Amino acid sequence: MLAVVYKENSQVKVEEVEDPKLESPTDCVIRVTSAGICGSDLHMYEGRTASKAGQVFGHENMGVVEQVGPGVRSIKKGDRVVLPFNIACGTCFDCVRGRTEACLVANPEAPHAGYGYAGMGPYRGGQAELLRVPWADYNCLKIPGQPGDELEDDFLLLSDVFPTAYHGTELANVRPGATVAVFGAGPVGLLAGYCALLRGASEVYVVDSVPERLAKVKEMGAIPIDFTKGDPVKQIIDLRRGNPLIMGALRAGEEKAMGVMCGIDAVGYQSRDIKGADAHGGREKPTQVLEQLVELVNPTGSIGVIGVYMAPDPGAPDENAKQGIYPLPWAKVFDKGITVGTGQTPVKRYNHFLRDLIIAGRARPSMIVSHRLPLQDAPDAYKKFDARKDGYTKVILKPQLSPKARA
Numbered sequence: 206m207l208a209v210v211y212k213e214n215s216q217v218k219v220e221e222v223e224d225p226k227l228e229s230p231t232d233c234v235i236r237v238t239s240a241g242i243c244g245s246d247l248h249m250y251e252g253r254t255a256s257k258a259g260q261v262f263g264h265e266n267m268g269v270v271e272q273v274g275p276g277v278r279s280i281k282k283g284d285r286v287v288l289p290f291n292i293a294c295g296t297c298f299d300c301v302r303g304r305t306e307a308c309l310v311a312n313p314e315a316p317h318a319g320y321g322y323a324g325m326g327p328y329r330g331g332q333a334e335l336l337r338v339p340w341a342d343y344n345c346l347k348i349p350g351q352p353g354d355e356l357e358d359d360f361l362l363l364s365d366v367f368p369t370a371y372h373g374t375e376l377a378n379v380r381p382g383a384t385v386a387v388f389g390a391g392p393v394g395l396l397a398g399y400c401a402l403l404r405g406a407s408e409v410y411v412v413d414s415v416p417e418r419l420a421k422v423k424e425m426g427a428i429p430i431d432f433t434k435g436d437p438v439k440q441i442i443d444l445r446r447g448n449p450l451i452m453g454a455l456r457a458g459e460e461k462a463m464g465v466m467c468g469i470d471a472v473g474y475q476s477r478d479i480k481g482a483d484a485h486g487g488r489e490k491p492t493q494v495l496e497q498l499v500e501l502v503n504p505t506g507s508i509g510v511i512g513v514y515m516a517p518d519p520g521a522p523d524e525n526a527k528q529g530i531y532p533l534p535w536a537k538v539f540d541k542g543i544t545v546g547t548g549q550t551p552v553k554r555y556n557h558f559l560r561d562l563i564i565a566g567r568a569r570p571s572m573i574v575s576h577r578l579p580l581q582d583a584p585d586a587y588k589k590f591d592a593r594k595d596g597y598t599k600v601i602l603k604p605q606l607s608p609k610a611r612a
C-alpha cells in the first residue's frame with residue numbers, strides 16, 4: 206500500500222510499504238477514507254521530536270472496516286468508523302477511569318499510545334491506504350452514512366482536533382457567560398474558540414497573526430486579535446475596558462480583574478516571540494504563550510494547556526528547552542490562584558457526544574478544513590501547511606483519490 210513516510214527534517218515521501226495485517230484477535234484493519242495532517246505532525250516534520258526516518262505518519266484517521274479479528278464483537282466488515290488518536294486497551298487502571306490518553310498497556314515505553322507518532326508506541330499512522338487498529342471494539346467509534354458523504358470531514362475531526370479543542374474548554378472551565386482567550390488560531394485554536402461559543406461563553410478572543418486564520422475567527426463569531434499589531438494581553442484588556450456595557454456592570458474591585466477567566470494555549474512549545482514576529486514567521490520563544498496567559502487570566506481563573514510541550518526537542522533554542530525545562534512565572538500562578546490543566550486529550554471521553562452534535566446538525570467543525578488532497582500531494586501539503594501560508598489551515602488527505610487506490 207501507499208503511505209506517507211518521514212525521511213528527514215522537512216521531508217516526507219509517499220511510498221510503498223507492506224500492507225498491515227491482523228496481529229491480534231482483537232485487531233481490525235480499516236481502509237482509510239480520510240486522514241488529517243495535524244499541527245502535531247509538524248513537530249515531527251520539523252525534526253523537533255525523536256521521530257525516526259521510516260515512520261509512517263497519521264494519527265487522525267477514519268475509514269471502512271476491511272478485516273476483523275476473531276475476538277472483535279461490536280465492529281464488523283463494512284462499518285464506517287473514526288478512531289481516537291490515542292490507542293487504548295480499555296481495561297487498564299487509567300482506561301477504566303476514562304483516562305485513555307494515559308493507557309498503561311498499549312505502549313511498552315510510556316503511559317500513552319497513538320498512531321504514527323514519536324514516543325507513542327510501535328504503531329503505524331493512517332496517512333496511508335490501510336491501517337491496523339488494536340483493541341478494535343474499544344477504539345472504533347461507529348459513524349452513520351456513507352464514505353465521502355457531506356459529513357465525512359466533520360466526523361474525521363472527531364479523531365483529534367474537535368475533542369482536543371473541547372478538552373481545552375473543559376480544562377479552562379468554560380461555562381455559560383465565561384470570558385475566554387484562546388492563543389493560536391490553527392485548527393485546534395479555531396475549534397477551541399468554536400467550542401467555547403458552543404458552551405455559551407460570552408466573550409471569545411482568539412490570538413494569532415496569520416490573516417486567513419484570523420479571518421476564520423471572525424467568521425465563526427469570535428474576536429480576532431492580531432499579535433503583530435501590539436501586545437495581545439493589552440489589546441484584549443483595552444477592548445474590555447473600552448466597552449461601556451462591560452464597564453457599566455463592574456462590581457467593587459473588579460477593575461483589578463479586566464482580563465479573562467478562561468485561557469487556552471493552543472500553540473505549545475513552538476510558540477513565536479511576539480516581539481519582531483511577522484504574519485507567518487519569527488523567532489521561537491517556548492514560554493511566550495504561557496507567560497501571556499498567566500498575565501491575562503484573572504485571579505481564580507483557569508488555564509487549559511492543550512498545545513504540546515515535548516522533550517527531547519533536538520531543535521530547541523537552548524539546552525534546558527531541549528530537555529523540556531522552561532522558566533515559568535510560577536509565583537504569579539500561585540499568587541492568582543490559577544488552576545492549570547494540561548496533557549494529551551482523552552479523545553474517547555468526548556468523541557461520541559461530539560459525534561451526536563454533528564449528527565443533530567448542531568456542530569459543523571469542518572468549517573476549518575481548507576484543503577482535501579490525494580495522498581500523493583502530502584509532501585507539498587506538509588511544506589505549505591508548515592509555512593502556514595496560502596490558506597493551508599487544515600489539510601485532509603483522501604487516499605481513495607490516489608491513482609493507485611482508484612485502480
Ligand SMILES: NC(=O)c1ccc[n+]([C@@H]2O[C@H](COP(=O)([O-])OP(=O)(O)OC[C@H]3O[C@@H](n4cnc5c(N)ncnc54)[C@H](O)[C@@H]3O)[C@@H](O)[C@H]2O)c1
Nearest residue numbers: 244245389391392393471472473476477511512513549550
Ligand atoms: N493535547 C493534545 O492532545 C493535542 C492534540 C492535537 C494537537 N495538539 C497541539 O495543539 C497545538 C496546535 O495545533 P494546530 O494543529 O492548531 O497547530 P498549528 O501549528 O496549525 O497552529 C498553531 C498556531 O499558533 C500560532 N502562534 C504561534 N505563536 C503564537 C503566539 N505567540 N501567540 C498566538 N499564536 C501563536 C501560529 O501562527 C499557528 O497559527 C500544537 O502544539 C499541537 O501539537 C495537542
Ligand SMILES: [Zn+2]
Nearest residue numbers: 243245265365
Ligand atoms: Zn492531530
Ligand SMILES: [Zn+2]
Nearest residue numbers: 294297300308
Ligand atoms: Zn489501557
